[in-house]
Amino acid sequence: MATTGKPVSAEIEALSAVLGTDASKLLDPTVAKAWIALLTAYGRVTRALSSELMDSSGMSLADFDVMAQLVRSEEYRLRMSELADAALISKSGLTRRIDRLAVNGWVTRRRCTEDGRVHWATLTPLGLRAFKGAAPGHLAAVADRFGSALPASEMERLTRDLLKIAAKNAEPINS
Amino acid sequence: MATTGKPVSAEIEALSAVLGTDASKLLDPTVAKAWIALLTAYGRVTRALSSELMDSSGMSLADFDVMAQLVRSEEYRLRMSELADAALISKSGLTRRIDRLAVNGWVTRRRCTEDGRVHWATLTPLGLRAFKGAAPGHLAAVADRFGSALPASEMERLTRDLLKIAAKNAEPINS
DNA sequence: TTGCAATAGTTGCACTTGCAATCAATTCGG
DNA sequence: CCGAATTGATTGCAAGTGCAACTATTGCAA
Numbered sequence: 142m143a144t145t146g147k148p149v150s151a152e153i154e155a156l157s158a159v160l161g162t163d164a165s166k167l168l169d170p171t172v173a174k175a176w177i178a179l180l181t182a183y184g185r186v187t188r189a190l191s192s193e194l195m196d197s198s199g200m201s202l203a204d205f206d207v208m209a210q211l212v213r214s215e216e217y218r219l220r221m222s223e224l225a226d227a228a229l230i231s232k233s234g235l236t237r238r239i240d241r242l243a244v245n246g247w248v249t250r251r252r253c254t255e256d257g258r259v260h261w262a263t264l265t266p267l268g269l270r271a272f273k274g275a276a277p278g279h280l281a282a283v284a285d286r287f288g289s290a291l292p293a294s295e296m297e298r299l300t301r302d303l304l305k306i307a308a309k310n311a312e313p314i315n316s
Numbered sequence: 317m318a319t320t321g322k323p324v325s326a327e328i329e330a331l332s333a334v335l336g337t338d339a340s341k342l343l344d345p346t347v348a349k350a351w352i353a354l355l356t357a358y359g360r361v362t363r364a365l366s367s368e369l370m371d372s373s374g375m376s377l378a379d380f381d382v383m384a385q386l387v388r389s390e391e392y393r394l395r396m397s398e399l400a401d402a403a404l405i406s407k408s409g410l411t412r413r414i415d416r417l418a419v420n421g422w423v424t425r426r427r428c429t430e431d432g433r434v435h436w437a438t439l440t441p442l443g444l445r446a447f448k449g450a451a452p453g454h455l456a457a458v459a460d461r462f463g464s465a466l467p468a469s470e471m472e473r474l475t476r477d478l479l480k481i482a483a484k485n486a487e488p489i490n491s
Numbered sequence: 492t493t494g495c496a497a498t499a500g501t502t503g504c505a506c507t508t509g510c511a512a513t514c515a516a517t518t519c520g521g
Numbered sequence: 522c523c524g525a526a527t528t529g530a531t532t533g534c535a536a537g538t539g540c541a542a543c544t545a546t547t548g549c550a551a
């Protein structure tokens with residue numbers, strides 16, 4: 142869904158007829174339905190949020206995520222690698238994303254004086270202002286498109302379940 | 317976040333300090349946590365599944381999804397537009413994906429004799445064989461990375477919740 | 492009929508992505 | 522100290538993506 146970007150979709154159902162009678166042994170139909178539901182929910186919500194954010198603030202979802210990481214960091218700065226891990230993107234992807242954010246004047250990149258291999262990505266005052274301008278609308282959109290679908294207690298249960306799934310798949314992006 | 321493809325990540329927490337005291341009015345912390353959990357779970361699982369599928373079968377997750385749609389269709393074929401909607405990708409994206417699948421000999425594209433505007437994408441016997449080869453491993457991977465995290469009853473609840481979220485955001489991809 | 496609107500797909504374009512190779516700086520073993 | 526291994530980040534490359542503009546075909550109205 143690239144969000145834009147990355148492809149988001151899938152269907153696994155009804156493969157039994159093709160694969161043979163034991164397809165449900167490979168993937169429990171209950172699990173298949175849940176998996177499709179996850180892909181569908183994710184795809185629809187992110188697609189909508191992405192275009193709303195781009196229209197209102199000229200910022201991609203990935204831009205927002207990176208800037209959000211910096212906002213919550215000490216002195217509004219992070220090493221490139223730390224930032225890549227935090228934002229769940231590859232190192233090369235981050236390099237180029239920071240290039241673009243730097244062109245906007247939202248982030249600066251400076252070599253670390255103590256260790257010349259390290260580069261700090263730092264949110265600028267202009268970037269902070271852009272983020273402050275974008276965040277309320279984006280957060281409201283998340284509340285509307287995602288948050289309003291379930292009551293709070295159910296939302297907490299959803300969180301616990303999703304975190305269990307995430308925990309089962311904990312591997313760093315940048316091997 | 318994705319599969320290749322799409323950026324998958326985010327953090328919304330801890331914005332109150334930056335946005336002012338009322339950030340939690342914009343987005344309930346409960347919702348924020350759930351949203352981050354969704355992005356994280358989706359990103360990690362799809363990333364892993366994507367590379368496993370590519371390694372084992374030379375097929376992207378998007379390829380698999382498109383072929384799965386054809387497998388479950390009448391006569392293994394679908395119109396381009398139907399297929400794009402079903403696979404949740406744009407029309408142009410599908411055009412090029414079918415190009416690539418056709419190069420592999422997995423799908424053919426033929427103009428419809430009754431309505432010259434329509435083109436049928438049809439899974440070939442070779443494509444069906446490739447799909448049959450890929451599906452067991454992929455389904456097992458879904459079962460392992462996603463399905464094994466929760467008991468069945470909880471999985472059903474998760475499905476219901478996710479479908480509610482999806483329903484709140486039901487809009488066709490191709491406007 | 493004829494000509495305009497609607498529909499189905501494809502293409503031009505600008506961008507984004509990740510992997511592998513590479514460059515640069517630091518650290519560590521001898 | 523010095524060269525090899527390690528670590529941090531950037532770049533070449535080959536994809537993949539969506540939007541908007543375009544082509545082709547059909548339908549419909551006068």
